[in-house]
Amino acid sequence: MVNIPEYYAGKNVLISGATGFMGKVLLEKLLRSCPGVKAVYVLVRSKAGQSPKARVADMINCKLFERLQAEQPDFAEKIIAVNSELTLLELDLSKEDQGILVENINVVFHCAATIRFNEPLKDAMQLNVLATQKMLALAHRMKHLEIFIHVSTAYAHCDREVIEEVVYPPPVNYRKLIDSLxxxxxxxVATLTPKLIGERPNTYTYTKALAEYLVQQEAGDLNVAIVRPSIVGASWKEPFPGWIDNFNGPSGIFIAAGKGILRTMRASNDAVADLVPVDVVINTTLAAAWFSGSQRVNRPRSILVYNCTTGGINPFRWGEVEYCINMTFKNNPLEQAFRRPNVNLRSNPFTNQYWTTVSHTLPALLYDGYLTLMGHKPRMMKTITRLHKAMMVLEYFTSHSWVWNTDNVAMLLSNMSPEDKKVFNFDVRQLNWAEYMESYCMGTKKYVLNEELSGLPAARKHLNKLRNIRYTFNTILVVLIWRVFIARSQMARNIWYFVVSLCFKFLSYFRASSTMR
Known part of the structure; x- marks a missing residue:
């Protein structure tokens, strides 16, 4: 077998979802590590008055593509923007564009999907299922297609505890559901949705499961593989550590924790946080296309599925995530933090609800009251409400653990050359979670919030100020409790004096013990 860059040399590649988080990283990595690729066609729709070509030009003019720009200044000439709307008939492609794609494409990466977990079922079906069906129909017409890669999610079958690298049949016939909708x-539809999705938590996981089965049923003689990433996070190494450009998934939660807005969250400390760096997912995806594309003559009868996860290979738990977030943002604080970072995970829903009221709602109301008195527009309750909605969406995934089989991923790695293993590394056994989490948190600071590292001294000074305010507030609170409750009751004073004297006795005992040593 040729190595991965040699496989892509001279080939034309089609990417859907190229303007999304994973699509951008896929485009950058493909062009940078496979410089022999002939052209990359990207399906893009017009948006906010911008043409597809203008949107692509804006997209590649960002931090992510700086390394590629330095190494290959003319890389943009290989990117061909194709006007398309995935939810419309024939993907809204012109006859001319259809002809070009049919005659030239060798590899298809179907990454486009809605990642909004609670999208109305009709919309989720349009974007995740019907768009996949249209992409397959186009792929069937392609004369030189070698491999079609469908990017799914490891949580498509989260109603199961053990998830193998196979396509599971859905609970309903997707064709009948499409006709009914x-x-x-x-x-x-809204009334029927809870009954349809069953034990799955949202329409996203449900429709991704339907899309997988549709791919299996309608692939026909196409050479197809499915990649299932779990919770996709910031980059591990490429093009540089910690790159992230959005608030989606855990990133927004990390930022809220760093700002001191998020103080409590429903999660199990022992549950596995199946985070997977975006560059690991992209390297797996490119390698999967290389392997299946190279083996298309003697390919297996069943579709190869790759569970791109970390929990079974290099587990990292939510309790460890909490510790890393708190430590990183205390040492490298975000600018203008609301409070000192101190998020706590709680598995008990009632305890979490109590602390949500005490740590989130009440401070937000007080702060908004202060803003109103100062003549400013209140905003904190609006932020807290959005945060609570995001946490409710993630609650299911932070409170459960799954066992994913990853035999195909291990097989794929074993078939790669030593050089390809370096360039397209997805061996998560090498991943140091503490270092990765620090890079991730710093990535949200640098690339999402656009905060310069030169501002760290001022941010640390602000954090110390918040600490002093907290200590002052706690001292005043203790004095008030004393004056209102303890000082007026003889019994309360006796209990208070007893507790204080007991503490002094313990201190004296430990001081005496240490002196004797």
């Missing part, structure tokens, strides 16, 4: 109004 055509005549149902939105209210009826």
């Amino acid at each position: 055509d005549w149902m109004d939105d209210d009826l």
Whole structure:
């Protein structure tokens, strides 16, 4: 077998979802590490008055592509923007564009999907299922197609505890569901949605499971593979550590914790946080296309599925995530933090609800009251409400653990040359979680919030100020409790004096013990 860059040399590649988080990283990595690739066609729709070509030009003019720009200044000439809307008939492609794609494409990466977990079922079906069906229909017409890669999610079958690298049949016939949704109004669909998705937590995981089965059923003689990443986070190494450009998934939660807004969260400390760096997912995806594309003549009958996860290979738990976030943002604070970073995970829903009220709602109301008195527009309760909605979406995933089989991923790695293993590394056994989490948190500071590292001294000074305010507040609170409750009751004073004297006795005992040593 040729190595990975040699496989892509001279080939034309089609990417859907190239303007999304994973799509951008895929485009950058493909062009940088496979410089012989002939052209990369990207399906992009017009948005906010911008043409597809203008959107691509804006996209590649960002930090992510700086390394590629330095190494290959003319890389943009290989990117061809194709006007397309995935939810419309024939992907809204012109006849001319259809002809070009049919005649030239060798490799397809279907990454486009809605990642909004609670998208209305009709919309989620349009974007995750019907768009996949249209992409497959186009792929069937391609004369030189070698491999079609469908990017799914490891949580497509989260109603199972053990998830193998196979396509599972869905609970409903997707064709009948598509036909039914055509005549149902939105209210009826909303009423039926909980019954349809069953034990799955949202429409995202449900429709991704349907899309996988559709791919299996409608692939026909196409050479197809499926990549299932778990919770995709910031980059591990490439193009540089910690790159992230959005608030999606855990990133927004990390930022809220760093700002001191998030203080409590429903999660199990012992549950595995199946985070996977985005460059690990992209390297797996490129390698999967290389392997199946090279083996297309003698390919296996069943579709190869790759569970791109970390929990079974290099587990990292939510309790460890909490510790890393708190430590990183205390040492390298975000600018203008609301409070000192101190998020706590709680598995008990009632305890979490109590601390949510005490640590989130009440401070937000007080702060908004202060802003109103100062003549400013209140904003903290709005932020807290958005944060609570995001946490409710993630609650299911932070409170459960799954066992994913990763035999195909191990097989893929074993078939790669030593050089390819370095360039397209997805061996998560090498991942140091503490270092990765620090890079991730710093990435949210640098690339999402656009905060310069030169501002760290001022941010640390601000954090110390918040600490002093907290100590002052606690002291005043203790004095008030004393004056209002203890000083007026003889029994309360006796209990207070007893507790204080007991503490002094313990201190004296330990001081005497240490002196004797």
